[in-house]
Amino acid sequence: MHFNLISRLYLQIFLSTRWAILLNLHAEMFRTNTVEDILQVLIVFCVESLELDFALLFPERHTLLRVLPVLVVLATSSEKESESLYKRVKINRLLNVFKNDPVIPAFPDLHLSPAAILKELSSYFQNFSSQTRLLALQAPHEIQGRELQEYPRHYLILNHMGTIRADHDDFSIRFASAMDQMIRLKSSDGVYNDWSRDIKGNMYDIVVEGFQLLSRWTGRIWEQCAWKFSRPISDSQQNSMTCFDYEKVVRYNYTAEERRALLELIGYIKSIGLMMQHCDTLVSEALWETIHMEVQDFVQDKLDTMLRTTFRKKKDLSRILSDMRTLSADWMASTSKADPEQHSLHQETEEMRQNTFYPRPVAPTAAQIHCLQFLICELVSGGNLRKVGGLFGNSGSGIPVEDLKQLETFFYKLSFFLHILDYTATIGTLTDLGFLWFREFYLESSRVIQFPIECSLPWMLVGHVIESEDAGLLESILIPFDLYNDSAQHALTSLKQRFLYDEIEAELSC
Template identity: 90%
Template sequence: HFHFEYTPRLLSPFTPLYSTVRPHGVRRQSSQLSPRSDTSWWCISSPLPLLRHFAPTHSGPPPRTPPPRRPARVRIRRRCGAMAIPVEEAIAALSTFSLEDEQPDVQGLAVLLSSERYATNSPIEYSDVAAYRLSLGEDTKAINQLNALIQEGKEMASLLYTYRSCVKALPQLPDSMKHSQADLYLETYQVLDLEMSRLREIQRWQASAASKLAADMQRFSRPERLVNGPTVTHFWSMLKLLDVLLQLDHLKNAKASIPNDFSWYKRTFTQVSTQWQDTDTMREELDDLQIFLSTRWAILLNLHAEMFRTNTVEDILQVLIVFCVESLELDFALLFPERHTLLRVLPVLVVLATSSEKESESLYKRVKINRLLNIFKNDPVIPAFPDLHLSPAAMLKELSSYFQNFSSQIRLLTLPAPHEIPPRELQDYQRHYLILNHMGTIRAEHDDFSIRFASAMNQMITLKSSDGADNDWSRDIKGNMYDTVVEGFQLLSRWTGRIWEQCAWKFSRPCKEPPISDSQQDSATFFDYEKVVRWNYTAEERRALLELIGYIKSIGLMMQHCDTLVSEALWETIHMEVQDFVQDKLDTMLRTTFRKKKDLSR
């Protein structure tokens, strides 16, 4: 049972005349109605009234055709139950429109190239029909839980990153209003209690997330799970959740306004709670929150306690370290956020893996310490937030005071922090981080990709217009389009990553003496933020940054405009690649494995 809806309205290049079919019971949104008063719409429960409406059953003189006001617009009205212009002619009038290039996009994207269509995202986890036990059923459920925690953690990090001090906005009472001090304490407590409740929510969430992550790691520490181990998707879910916990801990340590607000909150609580009953529970929660906020790296310490509560997890930690090192060395990360995630969590994994009671040297038998040193030296500054960064060397030195077993790793603890880099090595790092030194390569990449993308698009247009094209030729063109789109995403990601890395490098090394012009002789005081942003970029560096941003927007807009044309080719190529792997390559591999009696996991 469907509703047939027809809306006569002004025709434009972006709003063609058509009829839409909606399921019965779904109401039309008011924002979809035409804003003009001379238009109307009908919801018809069956197609018969619709046919009667368009049938020429009216009496009287034939309808008059109004003179065309403009060649590119046709006005449609409802008069006496009949249309002034037949629908066929109105639709045919669309061919008279002149569409110019570089027009603003009134409508959004029709098809999303990035869609969450992966096997682990199951709303019901197939628990309603348990026909047989799947070998990956337990892993799928765990991955879904970890992904949900990651999404919640990102919201917590956003809340903590945007936290601003409330104490600075509190009014100060003059001496003539000291009698209203009690009312001011009560109002202050009510304002701060709302903010402290959010911090308590973060405290409870991190405890729950650390417990679930530790339990998930302990599952793979059992002897029967050490053979196959986690899947790659499971690896990434673990690492991303650990990265979220690390960022929360770093934000908590960096926000000086949070302890100040808490001290005021505790003071006002002492004043207003004298007349309350049963405040012992509230005082206990207040003490727990104070310990959580005042202890540096409290989240990582809690995670360490949860991991080694029942049994050791050194094996899974070492497997994660090997995965991170190999992914960074072989450049397995597809996008720059994934690479930055690996760089952020690797120091934490090394500290956790060498902090157990077992011999920590077993880690360095699987991963040579020189490989870790090279990774930490190549990226001394890692972006975390727009104005916050992480340094592996600084993290290792600070965490060594909390993990005594790690304090013996002298080679890792002697890595220089960003402000300790010797001058002879500083020039090499600047050549790596500054965009100005890479603009020649970036321009060549931009021009080369633009030409190849336009060529691939022309082939797709030719394929669309041809009838009965050869299957092999069609598959080659669609496969080439798929490879080009993936390369475009990697190119955009790599350029965006360079902007983030340059920003982190500038924040780690602020300028010491900003240039002072004649107009600034009287006010020669500069804020720290100006030293890392305003006065920390030369004119050439600003010009290179703007040019790179223009390249990113140019390539992104070019790929966005072709989304509807290439989306089907992308999905078809992905489907064909998966089917070819499952039905051909995987089948051959299984037959070879069983014939030679080799372990499939190897």
């Protein structure tokens, strides 16, 4: 009891000091030199990652969208800093990012709005109140006219089902074909040649594409839910006199066609995820070998060429390249086993430099991948955080465009490697749809212990299948029960709340 009182006291203090953490951070961080440059680098990274769709998993994209408005407020706390920021990132680019995603999923039953964040923070950061173009952005409930017709076309899954079906069928066929080739390779004599390398490389590409599909589809469900939560039905649309707020955003906010589309997409996500999960042991070695080959090709061949050409007379930068090779080069897998620094100093012909890599299912560790990313950032920035043009911009770096492109490509590949190496966990993240059940915020705001089972979105999908006269939906009747499994797993493992698990179990037992 004493512990609960203390926890409640801390919660009251936290809620009564809104944005206090951010205000304290702002006061402390600007005591550090070059903090403005660091903020600008982070903003450039967020904008470029969102514009070029570099995030492999949807939670990464949503995180970038959530953090960007706060970074912009911190980076424009004075007129001088605003001018400096807009020299590196045009304000129109920021406006486009915020307009493209006016609603951001935050928690299962809560959403955020960049426009609302910016407007609320303007009262705490007085200098930001002069950013009229950013503050003119519309929150979801303020959107009217033509834009109100455009956004549902983007957010509602129903409008994308044609493309989703085609992508599902095409991927299923190509994944099955790639798996057949892997089985044939396993049954062969195991000789490593161009044929086996191509098969494993193709399997790697298919896995990446599968992750991207699952991420895009699950992200669409998150974003559709966030849009529905931000646009509840009006009282005039609901004839019932007694209607919970949760019913306005869920029960009465989905048409029959939208429920069918959601049910179909859930089935696609679960089937693709299960198909990829079943072959994890078969593809793991191929993935490790392909990643090993990618890393070794870059650090042993491409960096070697850069050391002898671009960075030959740049000792500070060449030292970074040598550190990258020392950190991650696997000389045991190469015909050349010379010391990496000595290896880079000798002037030999390109034919003499050509290395042959032997297959080794030895993937880099997470620490090696993070260190390589850090060293690439250090290399392209040259210690100058004020460089215009983004992290991999050519202005003032002294690095040829071709070399910058290779560094940029490898930098973003490294981010993919982390998720591919954690194969099972990544599939679990991308196929977890348990958030569709949670509604704790609305329970608190409605001051009720629990909503009727008819309000539960998973149960609504079950009811839709039963009530529908479409025989094609009958095979999907068990799919919503996967949502209960996901939500129960999330309640126990992530939230560590047994009472939520009990509520899910009770609803499923009705």
